[in-house]
Amino acid sequence: MTTSIMSLLSAAALKEHTANGTWGDETIYGIVRRHAGERPDSIAVRDSWRAFTWRMLADAIDAFAADLRGRGVRRGQRILVWAPNRIETIVALIAASRNGFVCCPSPHRNHTVEEIVDLAERASCAAFVYQTGFGSDADRNDIRAPTRVLPSLRHFYELAPLGPDCADKAPFDGLLEHPVDLAGKPVSDPNCVTYLAFTSGSTGKPKGVMHSDNTQLVSAHGIANAWSLGSDTVTLSLSPFAHNLGCGTLWTSIVAGGTFVLHDWARGESLLDRLIETKTDYLVGVPTHAMDLLAELKSRGIAKFDQLLGFRVSAAACPEHVAAELLDHGILPQKGYGMTETNGHQYTLPGDTRAHIVETSGICCPGYEIRIFDPDDSDVELPRGQVGQVAGKGGALMLGYFDDQTATENALNSDGWFMTGDLGVLDDEGYLRITGRKKEVIIRGGHNISPQLIEEIALRHDAIEFAAALPVPHDRLGEQACLVVSLVPGRSASAAEVLDHLAAEGLSRYDMPEFWIRLDRMPLMPNGKVQRMELVRRIRTGEATPEPVTRKETA
Numbered sequence: 310m311t312t313s314i315m316s317l318l319s320a321a322a323l324k325e326h327t328a329n330g331t332w333g334d335e336t337i338y339g340i341v342r343r344h345a346g347e348r349p350d351s352i353a354v355r356d357s358w359r360a361f362t363w364r365m366l367a368d369a370i371d372a373f374a375a376d377l378r379g380r381g382v383r384r385g386q387r388i389l390v391w392a393p394n395r396i397e398t399i400v401a402l403i404a405a406s407r408n409g410f411v412c413c414p415s416p417h418r419n420h421t422v423e424e425i426v427d428l429a430e431r432a433s434c435a436a437f438v439y440q441t442g443f444g445s446d447a448d449r450n451d452i453r454a455p456t457r458v459l460p461s462l463r464h465f466y467e468l469a470p471l472g473p474d475c476a477d478k479a480p481f482d483g484l485l486e487h488p489v490d491l492a493g494k495p496v497s498d499p500n501c502v503t504y505l506a507f508t509s510g511s512t513g514k515p516k517g518v519m520h521s522d523n524t525q526l527v528s529a530h531g532i533a534n535a536w537s538l539g540s541d542t543v544t545l546s547l548s549p550f551a552h553n554l555g556c557g558t559l560w561t562s563i564v565a566g567g568t569f570v571l572h573d574w575a576r577g578e579s580l581l582d583r584l585i586e587t588k589t590d591y592l593v594g595v596p597t598h599a600m601d602l603l604a605e606l607k608s609r610g611i612a613k614f615d616q617l618l619g620f621r622v623s624a625a626a627c628p629e630h631v632a633a634e635l636l637d638h639g640i641l642p643q644k645g646y647g648m649t650e651t652n653g654h655q656y657t658l659p660g661d662t663r664a665h666i667v668e669t670s671g672i673c674c675p676g677y678e679i680r681i682f683d684p685d686d687s688d689v690e691l692p693r694g695q696v697g698q699v700a701g702k703g704g705a706l707m708l709g710y711f712d713d714q715t716a717t718e719n720a721l722n723s724d725g726w727f728m729t730g731d732l733g734v735l736d737d738e739g740y741l742r743i744t745g746r747k748k749e750v751i752i753r754g755g756h757n758i759s760p761q762l763i764e765e766i767a768l769r770h771d772a773i774e775f776a777a778a779l780p781v782p783h784d785r786l787g788e789q790a791c792l793v794v795s796l797v798p799g800r801s802a803s804a805a806e807v808l809d810h811l812a813a814e815g816l817s818r819y820d821m822p823e824f825w826i827r828l829d830r831m832p833l834m835p836n837g838k839v840q841r842m843e844l845v846r847r848i849r850t851g852e853a854t855p856e857p858v859t860r861k862e863t864a
Contacts, residue, residue: 543590594755677703696744754787793828
């Protein structure tokens with residue numbers, strides 16, 4: 310079966326971005342091979358058990374690419390990866406760059422087996438890399454049986470969990486069937502689609518975001534240059550590769566040529582000790598990670614921690630007091646903004662004022678541009694200083710949504726600006742301040758939760774007449790989900806029963822509401838839709854009080 314992927318890439322865009330230097334002619338694999346030639350014995354990547362030099366990493370990529378090619382996987386075909394943070398994911402991502410495969414690392418520990426099977430089927434994946442026992446419902450469901458019957462999926466790499474006995478094991482140890490000389494000549498085109506990331510956004514059905522090496526490298530080059538990251542920089546990402554922030558941090562580290570440290574230690578272990586032990590000087594995470602680091606510093610009586618040259622805090626809005634506390638502890642925050650569709654194009658700079666760092670998301674990277682448009686008319690641009698919908702255009706923009714031309718077209722205005730759904734304002738110096746969201750999505754500790762999905766599943770319960778899922782503020786996580794319901798007259802349902810219903814219908818425990826409100830009568834608009842802003846007002850004024858709820862899972 311031949312594979313063809315429609316994208317937004319055009320001859321005009323290619324000519325423009327190449328002429329102005331936004332796009333180059335080097336692939337991500339090409340950068341790795343260059344480092345392997347220039348500094349073969351320097352450490353490129355490490356986890357808790359293993360460390361690989363640039364030469365070892367490049368050789369491992371060649372070996373995996375050869376095995377895929379030997380099995381018959383062809384350029385443009387998709388590789389799905391579902392595993393905790395481990396070096397095999399890095400190898401798979403860069404093997405895609407080498408041979409023109411398309412790697413999808415989006416499956417997260419939050420996902421269920423059913424959701425992964427759906428992603429694999431929708432993307433017609435040819436190969437599947439996974440770790441046994443991983444995922445939201447791994448204790449109840451096995452990923453192997455339902456994936457073996459998918460018509461496109463024929464090649465499987467089952468990874469065993471890592472441990473102390475893995476120190477000398479190469480990636481995919483014991484799983485490769487074909488010699489490295491089958492890898493073939495590396496693809497030299499950095500503009501073909503090599504990365505596919507599924508993002509839920511504000512709707513229940515995930516959309517597949519397509520990127521090339523060049524679209525991913527724009528912000529990586531921008532951050533590495535602006536923050537003077539180089540071959541001596543040790544980068545640690547607290548975000549998994551399932552999130553674009555994790556992959557973007559990997560590309561930044563590869564561009565810099567330093568060492569990339571994977572976050573693979575158990576929950577509850579000390580982040581501070583890991584930073585000290587690895588000599589990390591560039592840290593990346595979400596606001597929750599920043600709060601956890603601050604809490605650990607305070608608990609250990611450490612007033613100043615000056616090891617880090619920067620801490621990028623992105624994926625969700627960073628509270629101003631958190632950025633200020635980082636500064637007070639001697640840690641320079643790199644406030645940021647971006648999306649899976651646009652990569653991490655926005656960031657503050659090392660020499661910025663305290664006000665810019667605390668109050669804004671920084672300026673745009675070279676090769677990308679943002680503007681503000683009327684929230685009610687995406688074709689009307691607003692002057693600087695006015696709040697409106699944030700939109701972007703340039704070399705960091707995705708190449709479209711996989712197999713969804715309608716969604717791709719709907720994401721752009723008539724002049725090709727990508728409409729983010731976020732509200733913000735630009736000052737005279739080009740610094741962006743996010744003020745809210747036009748689209749509905751709950752961001753819990755950097756994890757996007759779809760209100761629509763929760764509502765759709767809740768309404769399948771025969772006792773629920775109306776349902777609305779809303780964000781409620783949380784000091785550490787930013788937001789949590791609150792389910793507001795009204796019941797069918799004469800019917801009853803407890804919070805516990807509704808949570809059990811949500812779980813039975815397939816809602817991940819990571820998307821489960823943590824608060825609930827039951828109303829006798831739901832406020833409705835004239836068209837019969839739930840009046841969401843009225844619910845927000847009632848919660849804010851105390852007229853309606855969210856009650857904490859927790860589902861008790863049974864074995």
